[in-house]
Amino acid sequence: MSQKNIIIAQSGGPTVAINASLAGVISAALENDNYGTIYGSVYGILGIFNDNLINLSDKVNEIPDFIQTLKTSPSMYLGSCRHKLPEYEDDDAPYAFIFNQFKKYNIGAFFYIGGNDSMDTVLKLSHYGRQIDSDIRIIGIPKTIDNDLCITDHTPGYGSAAKYIASSMLEIAHDTFIYSVPSITIVEIMGRDAGWLTASAALARNEYNTAPHLMYFPEVPFSKEQFINDIKHQLSLRNNVIVAVSEGIRNEDGQYISASAAVNDQFGHLQLSGTGKCLEYIIKEALNIKVRSIELNVLQRCAAHSSSLTDINESFELGRKAIQYSEEGLTKCMLILKRTSDSPYNVEIDKVDIDQIANNAKSIPRNWINEAGNDITDELYNYMLPLITGEPDILYKNGLPVYLPVSHLDKLD
């Protein structure tokens, strides 16, 4: 085929591995004679609508160590969006516009790196492309810290978030054990619908650390009474009890626990309290004991300085493989990771039809959570462990990690 250009975009929430996949696509495209200019679409699919493309081939030439630094830079170098395309049967104007842009820029392949919502975009563009007999390859590359994409063994970004959560849990345990006064510490972890991230806190356990002592997941209905009983039991075993909880736990009726502690602020507005804060209130109401809650915040998804080398390398290889697949003519697909062995850990890259992926979500299997619903099983532990291993070399300057400049974002500056 004659030489074509490509467009890459990123979408959804940040992870510390999504730039590694971008780096993988760029590095493989540069080695491939069939591909010319590599464009990055700024702010996800919106960059195509707004003609906001940057020339990544130029960036590689201008910025020293561009690919290596990109590989370990957090969040999304190309920016993001949360934009849902209409069904093309209802409104094909945006599709016509996008494919017109593809023509204008002589595009041979479009790569979208993202989670569930982004794969919906890949699905819709693929279907429209087939309908108009386009030969442009439309390929999805997975990422999400939530690990809730189907079929793939795990999602890029999950391992690094899990590593951050586990090391934070270990450090919080060291912080908590120093006082002889009994205490409860609640650690709230991301995850509205799946408990994969919360489960990773269990990786902090070692020969001296038994925390977290209790764990609660969206997959199991939350009972306030059971929770108080669990806490009382733990207090009979140890001085300092540490609890890991998903933000998305719900009661038997499916109501978020965080919503049940909604409070009125000084202006009379209803404010949703955090799930951790809510468990803190429940304990204060039931027991006379020192209690605090800690919300692991957005650093779960952007603390690149403590990312998992396994995660970064897999994400990079997924990006490289996407170029290979596109050259082989594959389209309307998402790349996946297939685990071929647990010990030694090994994965292979494969692909599936995007119809199998989009708009489905993967929860923790119920039998990977213990019967009482307050801890994980060994199977889940063994599944997670290899994903957090290895530490990338991060360059530091003036005491801080060196990441790739993102001056092309936040344009008002």
Place this chain on the structure above:
Amino acid sequence: MSQKNIIIAQSGGPTVAINASLAGVISAALENDNYGTIYGSVYGILGIFNDNLINLSDKVNEIPDFIQTLKTSPSMYLGSCRHKLPEYEDDDAPYAFIFNQFKKYNIGAFFYIGGNDSMDTVLKLSHYGRQIDSDIRIIGIPKTIDNDLCITDHTPGYGSAAKYIASSMLEIAHDTFIYSVPSITIVEIMGRDAGWLTASAALARNEYNTAPHLMYFPEVPFSKEQFINDIKHQLSLRNNVIVAVSEGIRNEDGQYISASAAVNDQFGHLQLSGTGKCLEYIIKEALNIKVRSIELNVLQRCAAHSSSLTDINESFELGRKAIQYSEEGLTKCMLILKRTSDSPYNVEIDKVDIDQIANNAKSIPRNWINEAGNDITDELYNYMLPLITGEPDILYKNGLPVYLPVSHLDKLD
């Protein structure tokens, strides 16, 4: 002198450098023929009351790489307490008990590693010791993430906390800039009475990152009206505004801003809202814009995996010097750091009489904060920068940092 034993204890809140000072004392004591057994008092001064001492000389022999691993382990290996001794003029029983323990264990020197409250203990023990003509050396070794101890150029533990805060701010900026939708992000940082920790967020600024765009400190009375004006001005300059705020900001009347947003929970109890949450409410009330608040939690003081090598090394050397001073007969003192040069950065260790230290606190000088009270000056930036430099070698195993086991704490386990 005939060979004597020593006791070391740690007290107050955790830092990631306080174990480095403990490691320094141990390493120098081991090399010193005048000192025999090295005891650690578990849970601060309480370990002496409860006869809860561990033999650190044995630990060094039993645990491979004990001193090296201790140096970079977070929080407090010996546990902590918050225990205030009475004035000995009012009640000398606890003092008589402590000095009796010193006699029982043939103690020549007692080292207390801690912050302001711990130095009050050093002061009182020193005065009592002098009154009874004791020749036991009583020496304070500083630590606190708050950097609010007098006379010393800075406090051990501050540099590592500052490094964590600055790198988190940088990663939060990467996380925030990815959307084209205008937003405000509030980052709440520790510090009830001094803004040193919040100030360190400014170290995140570099050739592409201008965040934090606004900063608020306990040293300057907080005005809600000025805050809203500041935010509006920043929104005219950029899309995504990031604010760093000390938990301890107060209004003109000295009332904590966090207290002004106290809310009633579901049980009708008054709950203090966080300062960041409070600023979030203020913005929601005044402006129609996306806003969120992030509380940098206890990881500020326990994230040893990202500690400052400068901080760790200085803390270690302070511990070593404490042994030298005790051998020279010094007592009733606290060690300090004196900065002899900014560029290249250099410090020397010295000591001051404990009377000059205890129960005083050091705020940011007003002329190190800009006139508007919403940013720092270059002087403060240059003061902080060298303190966060350098990265210690942290050993990892199974994806997590290797820290020293603390099985001797949390005894109920």
